[in-house]
Amino acid sequence: MTAPETDLIIAGGGLAGATLALALARTVPELRVTVVETFPLSPDALPEDYQPSYDARSTALSWGSRLIFEELxxxxxxxxxxxxxxxxxxxxxxxxxxxxLHAEDHHQQALGYVADNRWMGLCLMRALLDTGVQWQAPAEVMDMTPTPDGVEVLIRKDGQEQRVSGQCLVVADGGRSGLREQLGFVTRTENYGQNALIANVSTSDSHQFTAYERFTGDGPMALLPHGSPRRPENQSALVWTLTDEALAEVLELSDEQKCRRLQERFGWRLGRFTRIGQCSHYPLKLTTVDEAVRPGVALVGNAAHALHPVAGQGFNLALRGLMTLVEQFRRAVDEGRSIGELSVLGEYQRRHRRDWQQTVQFSDSLIRIFGQSLLPVATARDAGLVGLDLVPGAKRWFARKAMGIGSRKPVVPSVSTTAGEDSRHDQ
Known part of the structure; x- marks a missing residue:
């Protein structure tokens, strides 16, 4: 019997794949982890000083996600x-x-955070340099074959193909790579008939660290505070939901015209829109996989579920799922079992399923409720919003959803003691 060349192969070294690799290095250091990433990666390419770009794309992190990153x-x-x-x-x-909602009402420093994707990636890469995680980049996972001892993964690198054996393959390369479908996982996709236009904007008034979720007749619009972590500035990250027709029309407008259109839809709570940066867009779909595991293979992140960005839950849900998977790997190693066993991966899916079902239902229901223009429905939902302000229990439930707070126990308790040491970053 030939010994496996590694224990775990992660297809995708983006935010999900890199976070999983770091969590395993911190929590299950006995495992040999290999990350396969299509983009070139080199320690020499990591800048010493990070200079945020105005057009940098960002991710909303819940308070619960902060707690996870504290653990790591x-x-x-x-x-x-x-x-x-x-x-x-x-x-x-x-x-x-x-x-x-106000953080101080819940005795927290913040309800969540907004971080540039590139900065998050740099932080993960710097942390991973001090671990035993192996990287193959640029490279791509082409196929996977089950074996009696786990899996054999076909990797293409520098125009050459090689086969790497391991106990398990984790697919973390998003929902567009095609690897998920190539491996035979069946997805369910519901098209919302909408697109998300993403850009950074400037306003005449400061955001005062406030995130705005504005539901309009054309779809929801979110403005998240962006820029300095210490002083309120005038820059926000925009997520603008548009139909195909409206998107095509907006993209034809000049920047000044885009700002005026945005002003019409959002209003004046942040004063005048003075600048809009580079715009990107993508179609909005609800994609789920009923069975995200099989012997030797597990899907995580967007490969397992892609949500509407209305509530900013996508990456936070993925992060909780990653930590649930890490917990199962830790338990399997302690019990002397293979991490690719279906019982191990099935328990990960069972534990994570309730979370993703509730999160999908929460996000999807917001779209359906606020997408109705009929007067009786509009009156009922507005009464509901007012009720959230008046009923403490309902508001507390809504806040906990937004903050991503659950009952998950820390995976790395020894690291979480550093939480109090970095509170100065939130001042």
Whole structure:
């Protein structure tokens, strides 16, 4: 019997794949981990000083995600360029309904954070340099074959193909690579008939660390505080939901015209829109996989579920799933079992399923409720928003959803003791 060349192969070294690799290095150091990434990666390419770009794309991190990164010892670095969300304002354009959440009401420093994707990637790469995680990049996982001892993965690198054996393959390369379908996983996709336009914008008034979720007749619109983590500035990250027709029309406008159109849809809560940066867009779909595991293979992140960005839950859900998988790998190693056993991966799926079902239902219901323009429905939802402000229990439930707080126990308790040491980053 030939010994496997590695224990775990991670297909994809983006935010999900890199976080999983770091969590395993911290929590299950006995495992040999190999990450296969299509983009070139080199320690020499990591800049010593990070200079944020105006057009940098960002991710909303819940308070629960902060706690996870604290467990991994990564938060002190991440927090250097993570803008806190201290207030959330939810409103229904043209109607009276609105609700407001404040971090201080929940005795927290913030409800969440907004961090540039590139900065998060740099922090992960720097942390991984000090681990035993192996990288193959640029390279791509082409196929996988089950074996009696686990899996054999076909990797293409520098135009050459090689086969690497291991106990398990984790697919973490998103929902567009095709590897998921190539391996035979069946997805369910529901097209919302909408697109997300992403850009950074500047306004005449400061955001005051407030995130705005504005529901309009054309779809939801979110503005998240962006820029300095220490002082409120005038830059926000925009997620603008548009139909195909409206998107095509907006893309034809000049920047000044885009700002005026945005002003019409959002209003004046942040003063005048003075600048809009480079715009990118993608179609919005709800994609789920009923069975995200099989012997020797597990899907994580967007490869397992892709959500509407309305509530900013996508990466936070993925992060919780990654830590659930790490917990099962830790247990399997302690019990002397292969991490690729179906019982191990099946337990990960069972534990994570309830979380993703509730999160999908939460996000999807917001789209359906606020997508209705009928007067009785509009009146009922506005009454609901007002009710959130008036009923403490309901508001607390909504806040916990937004903050991503659950009952998951820390995976790395020895690292989590650093949490109190970095509170200065939120001041």
């Amino acid at each position: 010892g990564l938060w002190p670095a991440l927090s250097e360029h993570a803008t806190p969300i201290r207030h959330i304002h939810v409103s229904d354009r043209g109607h009276f309904g609105a609700t407001r």
